[in-house]
Amino acid sequence: MATASFIKSSPILEKSAWLQRRSLPFTTPASRRSLPSRSVAVRASYADELVKTAKLIASPGRGILAMDESNATCGKRLASIGLENTEENRKAYRTLLVSAPGLGDYISGAILFEETLYQSTADGEKIVDVLGKQKIVPGIKVDKGLVPLAGSNGESWCQGLDGLAARSAAFYQQGARFAKWRTVVSIPNGPSALAVKEAAWGLARYSAISQENGLVPIVEPEILLDGEHGIERTFEVAQRVWAEVFCYLAENGVLFEGILLKPSMVTPGAECKDKATPQQVADYTLKLLHRRITPAVPGIMFLSGGQSEVEATLNLNAMNQRPNPWHVSFSYARALQNTCLKTWGGLPENVDAAQHALLVRARANSLAQLGMYTGEGESEESKEGMYVKNYSY
Template identity: 55%
Template structure:
């Protein structure tokens, strides 16, 4: 199969109706925080056990089209010694991989950060591909204040995203492009809309410069919401503000927009996705690529004990099923019961 055919086949699997992407790519510091909240040590054995439980949940592939893995997980095997990529493929789920190396301060831009990891990425992508990964993810973040993000931060991070995406496509791996405008702060929904629009415009200009094929990528953005320190908006307000920005900035050639949850509670992320899909057909499939909003209930159900296998798997399946319903606007809060 040629590179273009591979990209097309992967995209078709990732944007299937009723399905979304599970982000299970937490770095060691991030998953340590998650495990600390449930009183569990973040050892390699515990990480492997937990991820084995959720990824082997029977029927997960009915609602999940792809899973973003951390580098450690990609080369591990489940509790029954099945390599994780093979386990996912047996459920009809496409294995993916987080490829950025985290954030560092952006020089001469106080309070802002740049994501790094381009050095040697071409060689790493070949290794990940040989291990079974068929798509990748790179995340950049943007802080909101009255003056941030600066043009410097927007342009620098957009350039990194575009260079990463071009590298992925050159070897037949679909890139997930994740520019996250953070919820941290007390900004209004209007300020989030203003910043999100500026960021997305710059990201797509960079993608055009680097000749990234829009039909063979997935966008993973934030929803347009008020900051965490401000009163919450209704799902309808979030949906209207988000779509107003995306209609101005995201070309129709992009096949799928898989939103990040960005600190939203599990049910809140589901309600907001449902409201987006209730506003009628859009040029792109509107879906989810949630991490904590899918996994938090499963982590609490597991609590570090293999005896809680059934409850853990039921918890991940429930959130996957509810977000699958939100994918078509057919979710209702009563389904939480």
């Protein structure tokens, strides 16, 4: 297997050049010959490994633990239980998560923040090695966060493409095998055509760069829950966003068999008076997948987006009670960790109980991935919503 240091850049067009070519007619042989093509040698360097990694993460009854909150956001989580935002406290909490006995029975991948990728536990064992013993694939958050998008309707774009190739190569050497890039689309703010195109283009460039350096890209254009709109409006916007995303992924030569998607479920806005049942969420979300997502993609790892722990699990379960050609699973952060964090409270004597709480949620979502979740015995706390307006981390 070639190492990441040997990966060379492929002849992929930058955005301005592609937009010029996009305006040309696509019916003539000359214009078809002008379309960008990826180097076969570059793709072959990691293609088999990318496909294998994606399929491993999208394995039956398992999903992703998203524990990639920035240090600032992790600090907010710690503050909620009265802990100071120090590296030691962050390490203690993240160690608690990855070392939960039997976690790998339900979790196939863990998205890490950069600090965590290079951290060791208090016992001196690398966190990536702890994950490896659990048969959990380490992943890494590679975007640099959201910033205001000039010329838009108060919308955002995601930064982080500068230097991404070198960072990705270093992350691969450290043991990461997949990457995550989150951008957002806001329905109350439009979304504007500019914001949708910027989100799609950034995801496509990130995906191509990640694959060239051995990392399976998670493609995540999160449609925020903000707003009073109904489920039909969310469905309309989601169709538009995913059409744009796959257009740009294809133009950048991204290998679809070597990616994972992290979509929002199709739900009404958080402030909509008409709430949707799990069956309605499943109807609209699966209809979206069938209209926009190729079956070549091995895994659809849904984000929870501020839903309660139980709500996210119920919706996932409803989708998996119907036939579909994908591995429909989860990539949850708060919807896996909320009760766990509160149970821990920063006290060493609560570690076992907190890990048990994490395993309860992981097992529930494992059952939901198999369409076997019943919802019996859930605590009232796990039914509390976690929606935060304009959520970013």
